[in-house]
Amino acid sequence: MARWLKREAMPSAQEDYGRSNEVHMSLVQMRTAMNALPMGVVIASSDGSNTWVNRAVYEIFSAGSVDQALFTERIQQLLRDAIHGHTIKTMIEFGDPALRTLEVETISLVDGGAAAIVEDITSRLMIDRVRTDFVANISHELRTPIGAISLVAENLIATTEGTESARFAQIILDEVTRLNNTVSDLLELARIEFDGLQERERVEIPTVIEAALGRLRSVALTRSVMLVVEGNPDVVVAGDRAQLLSALVNLIDNAIKFSPQGSIVKINSSVEGGQLFLSVADNGPGIPLEHQGRVFERFYRVDDARSRETGGTGLGLAIVRHIALLHTGDVTVKSTEGTGSIFTLVLPTV
Known part of the structure; x- marks a missing residue:
């Protein structure tokens, strides 16, 4: 058988x-x-x-x-x-x-x-280089007239205080300031794309957090927003300190802009599985689910009116994402409408 x-x-x-x-x-x-x-x-x-x-x-x-x-x-x-x-x-x-x-x-x-x-x-890199050079050149050319217009508007405000002319001059100055911020962000993005990550150094994250807070404390005070640091372990990553500082400043600045007066912006850092999780949480209006996948695109705005009101350029999160990728990391967002948003920068530790 x-x-x-x-x-x-x-x-x-x-x-x-x-x-x-x-x-x-x-x-x-x-x-x-x-x-x-x-x-x-x-x-x-x-x-x-x-x-x-x-x-x-x-x-x-x-x-x-x-x-x-x-x-x-x-x-x-x-x-x-x-x-x-x-x-x-x-x-x-x-x-x-x-x-x-x-x-x-x-x-x-x-x-x-x-x-x-x-x-x-090869072709893709050449196209990227031409595009980056074009953006950088145009941005540099815009700097001179922007500076001249700002100077004229400031003088006009000072000499016509309390008049209708002063009000119009202030509108001009606000718009020129917004344009100058856009040009600055374009230049920074072009520089990051062109230069990439030239060299890596040991970067102590607590010093980056402190430097970012130093830049934005006055902005937060003006908007009556409190900045609170949680966690903050002595962790070191390998990368470009200036770029990492720029990424964190952009995240905190965004959180301040979209937070209501009297609210708190929390900066938290933790380490898990050889990775740093550096998050910035706000109590702003939140981001609808259908927009969350696109917020890191250049010039993408969830609310155009709100972005114009806060002076946003639509480039800050694109800069953050590019810096994260250069450091073999990532940036994520979790958001609930009416509750707030949490942006997290994920980086490998040393």
Whole structure:
């Protein structure tokens, strides 16, 4: 009886052929799909002795070129590292100055092999650089007339105090101030995008919090908002101190602007799982759920009228998000309408 069951469990030659054919068709389909991808794919066997590349890889460099040889050497090293569990996402530049930039991400495969996803981002970087340069140049050109208009408006207010002309001059000054803030934020965003994270240093978070409070205490006092610090452990992160300070200042400034008089803005810091959670909580009007996914976009405003009233530029949260990503971190928002919002900057600790 046992032998009969065993014989029945053994596949027939026809079944073997069917399964083999299915495997063959699956491999053909996978190869076809891989070759249709716009980015390059390189797959290495578990011992690194065999590699397979899709069509896009051959289109990156001319066959036999020096750059192709350099790329092959570099990608083989990255795949060897990935086979041993050391995956990475990095950029490889070719030429002097860099004429070609590739973004490479390696992953470890379940069978012990490894794969690399290769994308030529040269054109994208060039477009980003042109856009960043354009914004920076225009912003610099606007600085001179803004300064001149502000000076004229201030003089007009001083010499026509109590008249209708003074009231109009004040409106001009308020709008020019708002425009100047927008230009300043554009310049900062352009600088962050262009320079990126040039170097990392040890940054003590308590000193960043204290510096941010020093900048904004007078603003909070003017709006009758109390700033309260909670937690504040002695934690250190690696990054650009000026950028991290800018991110926190933007979050606190936003909270002050949208908080009612007599309310409290809480700044809390805690560490969990090797990450710093630096949050800023307010008792403002809150953000509707349908808007929360877009608040970090440039110039996006939940309430245009409220933003104009508070002097918001629509760039502060975009700056915060960009700084967070540069530091391999993130920024999140939790908000309830009528209750308030909590923005949290998440950063890896040292």
